[in-house]
Amino acid sequence: MRGRLWSLALYMFVLGFILNLLGIVSHVVVSAFAKRWFGTPVPARFTTEWFQYAWTNFDLGRVLGVTVFVALSVVLLALLLGFPAAYILARRNFRGKALLLLLYFLPLLIPQMTYGIPLATTMYRYAIGGTVTGVILANLVPMVPLAVFILMPFIEQISVNLEWGAAMMGANRIQVFRRVLFPLTVPGLLTAGILILVNTVSNFELTFLVSGAGSQTLVVALFYNVFAGGVRPVYSVDAMAVMYMVTVMLVLLVALRFVRPTQMVFRLDQPRR
């Protein structure tokens, strides 16, 4: 009996959560297609003109371009920087390893607003603040450690014997990497890459602090338009929000094809033991 009540409560919560989420999301979607909408259950008329409006007035083509460029650059650079470090941290034990892990963990543990302000200050002093390069460099700060922590358990799972075996057969380091290690790490690289991609596209604070007029990503542009509420027709902001949602959903759909959510969080958790 108690067990029944318990699972009933569980499903009730999930139902409530779904209704709430559905309400929030569908409000934005309906509003994006609304001609005029004041206090009625649904708008009197529907239109698609706000998408056109948002695209031209918010310079969305450029914003989307910057977003994709920033996200892909961050993924590539984070993996390039993170992979070798993750390999050594997974394979070797050395003095100061715990300290190094803590150092990598800090950018993930300290909220971005706290280190973002000194970082932005420094970047503006060296004139990379406000540029697309600056946005990429700032976003890499939490993403390099993220790449390291996601890749480490994947590399730990690969038996060292495979590397030794290859070396015994006469493979040099580059061949071991290219023919043995790299193919076996592909699932890890995919997981890390997708997570970094999703995170960078939706990452707000760092981009907000460092970006200038021409280097905003979609989230930041969206923030400025929601914040400027009243100046822009709310429907057009919602149209932009819908475009944002569709973009991220596509990325996430791809991600969920490759990664099981519970698994990836647990793996991410492991190296901290």
Added chain:
Amino acid sequence: MRRRRAGEASELDAMAVACLLPSLLYVVVMFVYPFLNGIYLSLRPSKQSGLGLANYVAFFTDEWQYRTVWITFSIAVPNTVVVVAVALLLAYGMRRGIWLERTITTILVLPISLGIILLAEGILGFYGGRGWFNQILLAAGLLQEPLTLTHNYTGVMLSLFMQQFPFCFLMLLGYISGIDPSIENSARTLGAGPWIVFSRVMFPLIAPGLAIAFALVFVLSFGVFPSAILLGQPAGATRTIAIAAYQQAFEHYDMSYASAIAVVMGLFQLAGLVVIVLLRRRLVMAPTMGVGKR
């Protein structure tokens, strides 16, 4: 850092150092250096020459500023407790799998993909004065006046819950599912009821994961920025410390003062984390640790 690196060379060969160095340099140059630079900058107030604590004194003597610390805590602490408690209950209930598990997990994770701003915009509309939520309650006769749920404390809490719950839930679900089921089964075989199983067997095992969840959610809520602006009253009731720091930096262009506020923010976060660690030590008795998966 350099000196330490030289000391390690005996255990790490050149290749290992070459592998570690790029990312390490990156973290040092882009994270450690700006951070230390920020601390230095905060000690050099723009209105006077030389080093001094004037910025910190200014912060803690100005009620408009130091109140933000209290406001931030009053948002972060209740939010952390609620998010972790609900996530724990749900994850615990789902630990052995439930009907439609994959679908439910996916739905609960969805808000992560929506992003802070879209969630804020949706909450503003859905829970707003003319939104569906109020319309439904008014139509059902449950309310006479629409509830004010946005542009205040409630709005910020709603949005923080939606942002952080999925993340916390996933973490705890992963953690709890990883505990060996035979431990729970043994307890049941020995006659323990559900409550005893939870409080005496499972909870001590979950506690380390719970502490991590507490720490992460607390840190995220403490840095609350966009939701406090969009859904709260950034000039009053929800003027969090992150907003105060941002305003000094990008509205008053006083980077020195802004850095001081960022340092204060970091210190209070750290204090929060220390409390969580201490609580965990008190809650969990040493002998129960190290059992099961960890």
